[in-house]
Amino acid sequence: MVSSDPISKATMNLEEDKMLFASLVTAEVNPRLSQGHSIPTRVCRRRKKNGKGDEEGGGDAKKRRLSDEQVKFLEMSFGEEEKLEFGRKVHLAAELGLHPKQVAVWFQNRRARHKSKQVEAAYLKLKAVLTLKDKLFEAQEEVRKMTLSKNGGICNSNGGEITGSPSSSTLSYQPLVGAVEEEEADFMYVQECELNNYIIEWADIDGM
DNA sequence: TTGTGTTTTATTGCCTCC
DNA sequence: GGAGGCAATAAAACACAA
Numbered sequence: 001m002v003s004s005d006p007i008s009k010a011t012m013n014l015e016e017d018k019m020l021f022a023s024l025v026t027a028e029v030n031p032r033l034s035q036g037h038s039i040p041t042r043v044c045r046r047r048k049k050n051g052k053g054d055e056e057g058g059g060d061a062k063k064r065r066l067s068d069e070q071v072k073f074l075e076m077s078f079g080e081e082e083k084l085e086f087g088r089k090v091h092l093a094a095e096l097g098l099h100p101k102q103v104a105v106w107f108q109n110r111r112a113r114h115k116s117k118q119v120e121a122a123y124l125k126l127k128a129v130l131t132l133k134d135k136l137f138e139a140q141e142e143v144r145k146m147t148l149s150k151n152g153g154i155c156n157s158n159g160g161e162i163t164g165s166p167s168s169s170t171l172s173y174q175p176l177v178g179a180v181e182e183e184e185a186d187f188m189y190v191q192e193c194e195l196n197n198y199i200i201e202w203a204d205i206d207g208m
Numbered sequence: 209t210t211g212t213g214t215t216t217t218a219t220t221g222c223c224t225c226c
Numbered sequence: 227g228g229a230g231g232c233a234a235t236a237a238a239a240c241a242c243a244a
Contacts, residue, residue: 063238
């Protein structure tokens, strides 16, 4: 059943958000986990200091930063396509005067940075939605208390009912139709709109 | 100048896919 | 089996406060 109630939608969305975040930090980040593999117990052995690598440029093992121009060019290329096929790698390397392996390494590291930023963004969004939900719940509680006091402690038959607890992520809400003053209804409407904006915003990054 | 934290480049070892 | 991807990590390069 699909609910049109914004709070219920937010709750459903939140569950999806949680799944998205979980997938980013587990399966997406480590595809092996999503394919039924256990977490590798491998502990990376410490690389020997100055361990042999294929030293470019006649044995000069010094790490060299890429120039701004090179980075700019690589960024542009990354923007077009995050993965690097052989032909493009060779072409880019020739264009920039780098070893193809350096280009491959740059893309590898760039993908890692990109992924960690995505995880961070997902976390911040999730936090923002949860905070907003808490605020909304508090406001609803406030309205409910006011309604009860106005009605002599008895919630009238048309009164709204809030179920769940502030800490619960399965909070549900039924509108307080006819039970609140117009002013209070407006306030609730603003809160719902704000939450809806978050839902829309959140839906946008779903496709990232 | 120096100590310290952050960013960037590079390596290693394991995994998947063809 | 080799190529290429990823996570984890090392270490150089850089930024910056004290």
